[in-house]
Amino acid sequence: MSLDSIVTHHPDRLNTMHDSLPLTCDVLVIGAGPAGSAAAATLAGAGLDVVLIDQHTFPRDKVCGDGLIPDAHNALRKLGVLDEVMTLAQPAGHIGCIGPSGGRVDVPGTLAVLPRKELDFILVRAAAKAGARMFAPVRFAAPIEESGRVVGAQLKAGDATHEIRAKWTLLATGAVPQALIAAGMSSRHTPSGVALRGYVKNHKMVGRIDKLEIIWHRAVSPGYGWIFPCRDGVFNIGVGIADSHDEHKDGKLTKKEGNLREIFDEFTRVYAPARDLVEGGEWVSHLKGAPLRCTLDGAKYSRPGLIVTGEAAGSTYSFSGEGIGKALETGILAADAILEGKSQGLDDAKVRAHYEAGLTALKPRFDLYAKANFVNRHPWLADLLIWRAKKSDRLLRRMSGVLNETSNPGNLMSFKGMFRLFTE
Numbered sequence: 001m002s003l004d005s006i007v008t009h010h011p012d013r014l015n016t017m018h019d020s021l022p023l024t025c026d027v028l029v030i031g032a033g034p035a036g037s038a039a040a041a042t043l044a045g046a047g048l049d050v051v052l053i054d055q056h057t058f059p060r061d062k063v064c065g066d067g068l069i070p071d072a073h074n075a076l077r078k079l080g081v082l083d084e085v086m087t088l089a090q091p092a093g094h095i096g097c098i099g100p101s102g103g104r105v106d107v108p109g110t111l112a113v114l115p116r117k118e119l120d121f122i123l124v125r126a127a128a129k130a131g132a133r134m135f136a137p138v139r140f141a142a143p144i145e146e147s148g149r150v151v152g153a154q155l156k157a158g159d160a161t162h163e164i165r166a167k168w169t170l171l172a173t174g175a176v177p178q179a180l181i182a183a184g185m186s187s188r189h190t191p192s193g194v195a196l197r198g199y200v201k202n203h204k205m206v207g208r209i210d211k212l213e214i215i216w217h218r219a220v221s222p223g224y225g226w227i228f229p230c231r232d233g234v235f236n237i238g239v240g241i242a243d244s245h246d247e248h249k250d251g252k253l254t255k256k257e258g259n260l261r262e263i264f265d266e267f268t269r270v271y272a273p274a275r276d277l278v279e280g281g282e283w284v285s286h287l288k289g290a291p292l293r294c295t296l297d298g299a300k301y302s303r304p305g306l307i308v309t310g311e312a313a314g315s316t317y318s319f320s321g322e323g324i325g326k327a328l329e330t331g332i333l334a335a336d337a338i339l340e341g342k343s344q345g346l347d348d349a350k351v352r353a354h355y356e357a358g359l360t361a362l363k364p365r366f367d368l369y370a371k372a373n374f375v376n377r378h379p380w381l382a383d384l385l386i387w388r389a390k391k392s393d394r395l396l397r398r399m400s401g402v403l404n405e406t407s408n409p410g411n412l413m414s415f416k417g418m419f420r421l422f423t424e
Contacts, residue, residue: 020135021051021135021138021155021157021162021164022051022133022164023163023164023165024152024164024165024166025049025050025051025133025164025165025166026043026048026049026050026166026167026168027039027040027043027048027049027050027051027166027167027168027169027170027338028050028051028053028152028153028164028166028168028169028170029043029050029051029052029053029132029170029172030053030140030153030169030170030171030172030173030179031053031054031171031172031173031174031179031310031312032052032053032054032058032120032123032124032127032134032136032172033054033062033120033123033172033174033310033311033327034119034120034123034310034324034327034328034331035172035309035310035311035312035315035327035328035330035331035334036052036054036170036172036309036310036331037052037120037123037124037126037127037331038075038079038123038127038327038328038329038331038332038335039170039172039309039331039332039334039335040052040127040130040132040335041079041123041126041127041130041132042079042130042331042332042335042336042339043132043335043338043339044127044130044131044132045130045131046335046339047131048338048339048342050127050131050132050133051132051133051135051164051166052124052127052128052132052133052134052135053134053135053136053138053140053155054124054134054136054137054138055136055137055138055139055140056136056137057136057137058120058121058124058136059117059118059120059121060117060120061116061117061285061288062116062117062120062290063116063195063196063197063288063289063290064116064195064197064290064323064324065195065197065226065228065236065238065240065321065322066113066114066115066116066119066228066230066236067095067111067112067113067212067226067228067322067324068085068089068111068112068113068114068119068324068325069095069109069110069111069322069324069325069403070109070110070111070325070403070404070405071325071326071328071329071405072324072325072328073110073112073325074325074405075325075328075329075332076328078332079123079126079328079332080126081122081123081126084122085112085114085119085122086112088114088118088122088231089112089113089114089231090112090113090114090229090230090231091111091112092111092112092113092210092211092212092229093108093109093110093111093211094106094107094108094109094111094211094212095107095109095111095211095212095213095214095403096211096212096213096214097214097216097382097385097386097389098213098214098215098216098271098382098386099216099217099379099382099383099385099386099387100216100217100218100379100380100382100383101383103383103386103387103390104386105385105386105389105390105396105399106211107389107396107399107400107403108400108403108404109400109403109404110404111211111212113212113228113229113230113236114230115199115230115236116324119324135157137157138155138156138157138162139155139156139157140153140154140155140156140171140173140179140182140183141153141154141155141156141161141182142154142182142183143169143182143183143184143306144163144165145305148304149304149305149348150169150183150303150304150305150306151165151166151167151305152164152165152166152169153166153169167305168305168306168307168338168351169305169306169307170306170307170308170309170331170334171183171185171306171307171308171309171312172308172309172310172312172331173310173312174293174310174311174312175191175290175291175292175293175311175312175316176291177189177190179312180299180308180312183306183308184300184303185299185300185303185306185308185312186298186299186300187298187299187300188293188297188298188299190291191291191292191293192242192292192293192294192295192297192298192314192318193240193241193242193291193292193293193294193316193318193321194240194241194260194289194290194291194292195238195239195240195241195260195289195290195292195321196238196239196240196260196261196263196264196287196288196289196290197236197237197238197239197287197288198236198237198238198283198285198286198287198288199230199234199235199236199237199283199284199285200234200235200237200277200278200281200282200283200284201232201233201234201235201281201282201284202233202235202276202277202280202281202282203233204276204280205233205235205273205276205277205280205281206229206233208273209227209229209235209273209277210229211229212226212227212228212229213226213227213228213273214226214320215227215267215271215274216375216376216379216382217266217267217270217271217379218379218380219266219267219269219270220239220263220266220267220270221376221377221378221379222241222376222377223239223240223241223242223260223263223376224239224240224242224320224376225237225238225239225263225264225267225271225274226238226239226240227273227274227277234284235277235281237274237277237278238264238287239260239263239264239267240260240292240321241260241263241376242292242294242317242318242319242320242321242373242376260289261287264287292311292316292318292321292323293311293312293313293314293315293316294314294316294317294318294321294323294366294369294370295314295317295318295366295367295369295370296313296314296315296359296362296363296366297314298314299312299313299314301313301352301355301356301359302352302355302356303352304348304349304352305348307334307337307338307352307355309327309330309331309333309334310327310330310331311323311327313330313359314366315327315329315330317365317366317369318366318369318370318373319369319370319372319373319375319376320369320372326362326366329362330358330359330362333355333358333359334355336354336358337351337352337354337355337358338351340354341354365405368402
């Protein structure tokens with residue numbers, strides 16, 4: 001059975017039987033989250049023979065804050081699915097930043113919330129409609145190498161083993177490191193952050209919480225809390241630690257202090273809207289945790305025949321834990337590099353260089369969020385920033401510009417930018 005027929009006749013299911021896996025393709029994309037689906041849709045839409053695999057059948061749940069900030073909107077628009085996403089998403093015009101003392105500033109931006117179960121299903125269907133062949137549940141086992149180049153992958157489907165040969169293999173397997181380790185691409189085996197979230201339905205809170213909210217407080221440090229409104233009276237509530245492990249010079253990593261469940265309980269104790277949401281609401285999903293890979297760090301970006309993209313490459317922002325938009329962007333970057341290589345007859349090294357240059361261009365924004373992560377350990381700085389932003393329209397515009405990616409992120413967290421907090 002072809003994927004097209006499944007998409008047409010079985011809209012709630014997106015998987016094929018492993019016995020129809022092909023032997024060859026132009027590009028094998030491993031992982032059908034935002035990065036993998038974005039890459040597959042872009043490549044297949046340009047006429048390449050693309051095979052997309054995932055270890056889960058779709059639709060499937062994914063632990064995430066579900067926030068779509070402006071970079072995600074831009075990428076979804078480029079993929080041609082923004083309108084479909086926004087018909088299901090809860091739009092918002094601001095993100096509320098709340099400090100330990102209760103001060104608040106609402107930063108304007110183009111924002112929305114859509115559970116990943118729905119978002120990722122839209123994206124994988126877009127890849128299928130573009131011509132990618134999707135197979136699930138299928139798991140990556142190891143790369144196939146010849147003369148120092150990756151030429152495909154060994155896959156596992158149930159108890160069966162299958163090999164697919166490909167001109168390029170894209171690894172978009174998210175934060176869990178096993179696939180990276182198997183491919184020899186992991187330089188960090190533990191996560192850079194962790195998060196915990198659940199969904200609560202509480203119609204009484206509709207209108208009271210109508211923006212994306214991020215909350216800092218001494219009681220939840222070194223973490224932060226969030227409440228993001230979905231549709232139909234459902235709220236995504238969670239906590240995260242964006243810098244959960246220390247890396248030593250000898251390469252060993254140790255976990256820092258901080259228990260997510262304890263942080264969550266403290267969050268619902270000290271922040272009244274969170275307490276009211278949980279106490280007066282109904283859990284529609286249990287609290288679930290997940291690792292984060294941040295700051296474009298922790299993995300090699302490429303090797304001959306293989307490209308790492310999305311959260312596997314560290315596409316999540318530290319400080320806020322947001323990663324959907326940059327996962328989409330890196331997937332598109334990987335696809336664009338391969339397509340440029342094909343159209344211009346570029347060799348392997350130049351394709352990889354093109355991709356890695358694209359990631360390097362994104363690095364200043366990740367560096368900004370890494371610097372801002374200091375606030376999670378010293379939440380009094382959130383009070384300071386909120387206090388100044390409420391008094392300075394220029395500072396609020398700069399914060400909005402960083403969120404909307406219309407201004408230089410380095411200007412806000414530089415020494416000069418910090419000095420302006422006291423002088424504007």
